Amino acid sequence: MSSTKASANEVITTGECAGSKGLRIAVFLEEEAGHWHVRRLASALRARGADVVVTSLPRCAFDTGIASGIDIPGFNGELPDAVFVRSISAGTLEQITFRLGILHALRECGVRVWNDARAIERCVDKSATTFLLHRAGVPTPRTRTMETKPPADAYVAEAGRGLIYKPLFGSQGKGLLRIDDVAELPDPVAADSMYYLQDFVGPSGSVFEDWRVIVTRRRVVAAMARRADTWVTNVHLGGAPVAHEPDAQMAELSQRALAAVGGDYAGIDLIRAPDGRLLVLEVNSNPSWRGLQTVTDVDIAAVIAEDFLHTVIAHRQNGARAAYPAASGPHAELPLTANSGFAPAGTSPAATTGVSVERDPEKTTPCPA
Numbered sequence: 001m002s003s004t005k006a007s008a009n010e011v012i013t014t015g016e017c018a019g020s021k022g023l024r025i026a027v028f029l030e031e032e033a034g035h036w037h038v039r040r041l042a043s044a045l046r047a048r049g050a051d052v053v054v055t056s057l058p059r060c061a062f063d064t065g066i067a068s069g070i071d072i073p074g075f076n077g078e079l080p081d082a083v084f085v086r087s088i089s090a091g092t093l094e095q096i097t098f099r100l101g102i103l104h105a106l107r108e109c110g111v112r113v114w115n116d117a118r119a120i121e122r123c124v125d126k127s128a129t130t131f132l133l134h135r136a137g138v139p140t141p142r143t144r145t146m147e148t149k150p151p152a153d154a155y156v157a158e159a160g161r162g163l164i165y166k167p168l169f170g171s172q173g174k175g176l177l178r179i180d181d182v183a184e185l186p187d188p189v190a191a192d193s194m195y196y197l198q199d200f201v202g203p204s205g206s207v208f209e210d211w212r213v214i215v216t217r218r219r220v221v222a223a224m225a226r227r228a229d230t231w232v233t234n235v236h237l238g239g240a241p242v243a244h245e246p247d248a249q250m251a252e253l254s255q256r257a258l259a260a261v262g263g264d265y266a267g268i269d270l271i272r273a274p275d276g277r278l279l280v281l282e283v284n285s286n287p288s289w290r291g292l293q294t295v296t297d298v299d300i301a302a303v304i305a306e307d308f309l310h311t312v313i314a315h316r317q318n319g320a321r322a323a324y325p326a327a328s329g330p331h332a333e334l335p336l337t338a339n340s341g342f343a344p345a346g347t348s349p350a351a352t353t354g355v356s357v358e359r360d361p362e363k364t365t366p367c368p369a
Helices: 035-047 093-108 117-124 126-136 149-158 249-261 300-317
Strands: 022-029 051-055 082-085 110-113 143-147 163-166 178-181 194-199 208-218 218-226 240-243 265-270 280-284
Touching: 022 035, 035 051, 035 300, 082 093, 082 300, 093 110, 093 117, 110 300, 117 249, 117 280, 126 143, 126 194, 126 249, 126 280, 143 149, 149 194, 163 280, 208 249, 208 300, 218 249, 218 300, 249 265, 249 280, 265 300
Parallel strands: 022 051, 022 082, 082 110
Antiparallel strands: 143 194, 163 178, 163 194, 208 218, 208 265, 218 240, 265 280
């Protein structure tokens, strides 16, 4: 995995990428939201010769009456050459399970999916992300995830240090709580009886600061610092984006985090502890970069589009059976999907009412053509 940093001069802004002309690409957006990113991605892909259909997973269907078995709007019952997942959209348990099933099925049919369902499942569930980072030896704050409030009460009481409560499927800094006492824990109804408690990392300087790094399997795309007067630094909640050039350590750690979850691209959140250690806070499989784009000259959508097409072309050159990225570390595959690649109904970490995987605000016989 390369640690090359994208520059504004490296990216081809117009013209075809070698081999991309006529590629049929489906881009899945979030229903009624998230169009800012999709417009830029679709434009960048079309500028490189790809034929792009923008649609959403809720509009797709399994259909045994057509040869492929999967009906995606705009493809007349045929399969696309590749799929870029910007979102699976919010939904019920059944809806989320169905949409992830579509992504799993596309992968089984040889369609290159960016990020595929397994990477999305690993990232939307913070406990799975943290486990995989830990197993891969990627430094991350001490974290304990448990069901029901009594064990959470006991953990807080025994910890003797500041903790952060995070909703298991939360994003954009919503629902975060600083926990210094048992009384500050949310009640079981508000927490859905799930308690993800991560060590609080205080500021290493005079202000609260962390970093967002957008990375693909090929390179670091762009990065920013996020600064705030409080420990919540998310841009959506008032944090200030600041231009930042990631050093070699940040680049290497970000790519290790991406590899740990088996992603193709992601937004990696980093923080520096007061003792100087660089830690990974989160890995976002569908990262927002609207705030980051305001402080960098790199055309983020263009770089991501190029790296996506590079992967798709390589996949096709290998007979549409190119290896997908695998989560690194011992037993990294175990907790998430069956060997078939399909998540059993009701077991997906993302399958819960109201979950949206859009925001943060990575062999079998091919199916018939």
